[in-house]
Amino acid sequence: MLTTERRGGVSFMLGLLLFIGVAGRLDARLPWNKP
Amino acid sequence: VEQAVIAGHFGFAAGVKARERAVPLWALMLACQWLDVVFVPLLLLGVERLEPLDGGGYGKVIIHADWTHSLLGALLLSALLGAFWRGRARLVIEAVSFSHWVLDLIVHRADMPLLPANAGGFPRLGFGLWRWPAATALIELALVAFGSALYWRAALGSGARRQANLAGAVVLASGLVTLALNLAGF
Numbered sequence: 001m002l003t004t005e006r007r008g009g010v011s012f013m014l015g016l017l018l019f020i021g022v023a024g025r026l027d028a029r030l031p032w033n034k035p
Numbered sequence: 036v037e038q039a040v041i042a043g044h045f046g047f048a049a050g051v052k053a054r055e056r057a058v059p060l061w062a063l064m065l066a067c068q069w070l071d072v073v074f075v076p077l078l079l080l081g082v083e084r085l086e087p088l089d090g091g092g093y094g095k096v097i098i099h100a101d102w103t104h105s106l107l108g109a110l111l112l113s114a115l116l117g118a119f120w121r122g123r124a125r126l127v128i129e130a131v132s133f134s135h136w137v138l139d140l141i142v143h144r145a146d147m148p149l150l151p152a153n154a155g156g157f158p159r160l161g162f163g164l165w166r167w168p169a170a171t172a173l174i175e176l177a178l179v180a181f182g183s184a185l186y187w188r189a190a191l192g193s194g195a196r197r198q199a200n201l202a203g204a205v206v207l208a209s210g211l212v213t214l215a216l217n218l219a220g221f
Contacts, residue, residue: 011216012071014212015045016072018212019045019048019206020064022209023060027059030198030202031193032190033056
């Protein structure tokens, strides 16, 4: 069961890392985020 | 998580950023996965669980997420996350968080209750698009492609061409990598 539960975990965690950590930081540099 | 819809939610959030430019991208990305972010510790604690079908695989699962993916639970969790923002950003974060439930409703196999812990025993919801995994994967791909395209185009309109191209390419690539890994069973 544990193996089954871990399925999909890599894509989920990597997705969060890429979109929040990497893309989020790059986006924050764009001028549209300035108040 | 179990090879659920992952990339599609990110793609949707990228598209939202194109219209709601005052809301940080990271916040939209967190919001679109917020229900699953809360689901993971509950899964590890055994409060919520997964029931693989036919040995598992993309979409081959009944998800017993009776707290985080109940209609009322999703509304409450969305309101909780939204409480960290003010004004329009709060509404946008709440809506994007709740969009997770709506997108899941399309694909889940009638396993989403109305009330937390399926109180009252009402019929569970889910249109079951996962019975056709190829169609679901194509829709996820379309969400990633369309959402990334909207984001990229809007980012270019912000005036910083090089930074916009980098951010747009990373959003698109992240979506494609996430979807490919998910379909491959990782």
